[in-house]
Amino acid sequence: MHRIWMVDLAREQAPTLDHLYQYAATAQNAGYTALGLYLEHRFAYADTPWSQGKGVVTPAQIQSLQSEFPSLQIIPFINLLGHFEGFFNCEEGRIFREETFTGLQACPSCPEFVTLCQNIITETIATFKSEIIHIGGDETAQLGKCPRCAERMAGQAIDPNKPDEKAWLYQDHFTPLINQVIAAGRRPAMWGDMFLQHPTALENLPKQTLIFDWHYVNGVKESAPKFNGFEVIACPTTAVYNAAWMHLNRTEHNVRECAKDAHELNLAGFCLTTWEQVMLNPYDSIFPAVEWAARIAINPTSPESLPEAFGEAEQWARNLGIELEEMGGVWAASGHRHKLKTRLLLMGNPFLAWLHHRDEIQGERAKQLLLLIEKSIHYAPNEACKNVSFGLRAMIEALIMMNEAHVHYAKGEADAAIGKLAPMRYLFETLARLAKENNERIGGSLADIQRCNIAKAHIETVITRIRKYGNRELGYLPAFEVLTNPRFTPHDQSCWWLVNKWANE
Ligand SMILES: [Zn+2]
Numbered sequence: 225m226h227r228i229w230m231v232d233l234a235r236e237q238a239p240t241l242d243h244l245y246q247y248a249a250t251a252q253n254a255g256y257t258a259l260g261l262y263l264e265h266r267f268a269y270a271d272t273p274w275s276q277g278k279g280v281v282t283p284a285q286i287q288s289l290q291s292e293f294p295s296l297q298i299i300p301f302i303n304l305l306g307h308f309e310g311f312f313n314c315e316e317g318r319i320f321r322e323e324t325f326t327g328l329q330a331c332p333s334c335p336e337f338v339t340l341c342q343n344i345i346t347e348t349i350a351t352f353k354s355e356i357i358h359i360g361g362d363e364t365a366q367l368g369k370c371p372r373c374a375e376r377m378a379g380q381a382i383d384p385n386k387p388d389e390k391a392w393l394y395q396d397h398f399t400p401l402i403n404q405v406i407a408a409g410r411r412p413a414m415w416g417d418m419f420l421q422h423p424t425a426l427e428n429l430p431k432q433t434l435i436f437d438w439h440y441v442n443g444v445k446e447s448a449p450k451f452n453g454f455e456v457i458a459c460p461t462t463a464v465y466n467a468a469w470m471h472l473n474r475t476e477h478n479v480r481e482c483a484k485d486a487h488e489l490n491l492a493g494f495c496l497t498t499w500e501q502v503m504l505n506p507y508d509s510i511f512p513a514v515e516w517a518a519r520i521a522i523n524p525t526s527p528e529s530l531p532e533a534f535g536e537a538e539q540w541a542r543n544l545g546i547e548l549e550e551m552g553g554v555w556a557a558s559g560h561r562h563k564l565k566t567r568l569l570l571m572g573n574p575f576l577a578w579l580h581h582r583d584e585i586q587g588e589r590a591k592q593l594l595l596l597i598e599k600s601i602h603y604a605p606n607e608a609c610k611n612v613s614f615g616l617r618a619m620i621e622a623l624i625m626m627n628e629a630h631v632h633y634a635k636g637e638a639d640a641a642i643g644k645l646a647p648m649r650y651l652f653e654t655l656a657r658l659a660k661e662n663n664e665r666i667g668g669s670l671a672d673i674q675r676c677n678i679a680k681a682h683i684e685t686v687i688t689r690i691r692k693y694g695n696r697e698l699g700y701l702p703a704f705e706v707l708t709n710p711r712f713t714p715h716d717q718s719c720w721w722l723v724n725k726w727a728n729e
Pocket residue numbers: 322330331332333334368369370371372373374
């Protein structure tokens with residue numbers, strides 16, 4: 225049975241060879257049979273010199289990894305339709321996108337894109353020695369959106385009794401790519417989600433295709449049997465994207481269920497996916513969970529709990545992985561990327577976090593939150609854990625400062641408001657330093673450092689605005705969320721920049 229750990233390098237991870245060795249050693253020592261590298265645009269393809277951002281994984285690194293860890297399969301996860309945004313948001317890649325400023329999908333009717341997919345497979349096979357070549361295919365939500373695709377798929381059906389034009393378009397794109405992998409003597413693999421949405425796309429699909437059936441709640445009992453005639457890998461995840469750090473209970477349940485189903489249904493394997501270790505959440509802080517999941521993949525009923533698996537970091541893991549979730553609100557699991565972190569770090573305007581999450585720091589709540597974070601700092605046994613805790617403390621403190629600044633601003637006390645925002649710059653300097661440490665220690669996101677710098681620069685802009693307009697110099701006092709918006713324009717009292725949403729597309 226395959227036991228795979230998939231590392232997501234596409235969220236701007238910038239690993240050195242040493243970092244890649246750390247990943248491989250962790251996988252091998254834990255008992256995985258393979259390390260999956262989820263790449264997207266983060267590989268130095270000779271065919272796309274224009275897409276090689278700083279810190280991309282290189283063929284030489286992969287060769288070194290393969291010779292240093294000969295018994296570990298290093299599986300490339302390339303993505304050849306959905307999640308192509310890292311390519312098409314480059315100038316040379318613009319022609320590949322399905323729509324402008326929306327979605328993550330390339331256009332399967334763009335001949336240059338189809339050629340690029342073939343070239344990417346050729347280069348991948350030349351570098352990676354693994355039996356399995358994973359060509360992606362997940363989350364292609366924009367099938368048929370562009371006029372070229374709409375025209376091609378009109379009236380097409382794989383099964384005339386169950387007409388599904390999107391299934392036809394999807395299969396029409398992927399079948400030649402699957403056959404290219406087979407012709408090279410390798411095993412093609414794809415994500416299962418689009419086949420579950422468009423079941424006829426499985427008809428006539430080459431049966432050698434290995435299906436990675438990912439479900440991040442419960443297991444694959446219901447879904448795996450739907451891939452009748454295909455071999456299936458059960459894929460759970462670490463519940464990270466919607467967490468301040470990681471939701472331990474959800475992770476434990478999901479991993480156990482998938483492992484159990486893999487055994488009971490006699491599936492081809494188990495693949496732990498670990499996505500989005502960004503926004504001050506370094507990969508090495510979850511290594512104990514990765515190691516534990518390998519043991520559960522072998523023995524799903526093992527009594528060893530996930531918090532226990534953290535060893536000397538168990539108390540820290542319970543603080544941030546269980547007790548913090550119990551605080552509810554923005555700390556509870558949701559279907560979204562963690563909203564507080566997203567608003568503080570991704571949108572170029574940390575004041576959006578104040579606008580939407582002020583309730584987090586009302587009354588006793590802020591004290592309880594800070595107490596919990598302080599406790600986690602006390603228990604953090606290493607730098608990875610400490611950095612997660614320090615980052616969360618700075619985020620909560622930033623929220624408190626923005627709120628206090630607003631209270632003064634609303635009362636017309638401009639100087640006092642500035643007095644509250646000035647130290648907030650220091651918090652984002654701290655966050656930038658933590659992001660840099662995460663980059664140096666484990667190859668963390670380079671964009672994280674810039675996100676913190678951008679937030680800090682915006683705080684400086686807001687301070688200048690309060691100095692200029694905080695005493696009603698315009699004749700009116702702009703609402704705090706207006707003044708702190710990057711598009712704030714003095715004298716535009718009615719905010720015309722908000723009225724014409726279409727103009728910003
Ligand atoms: Zn198209």
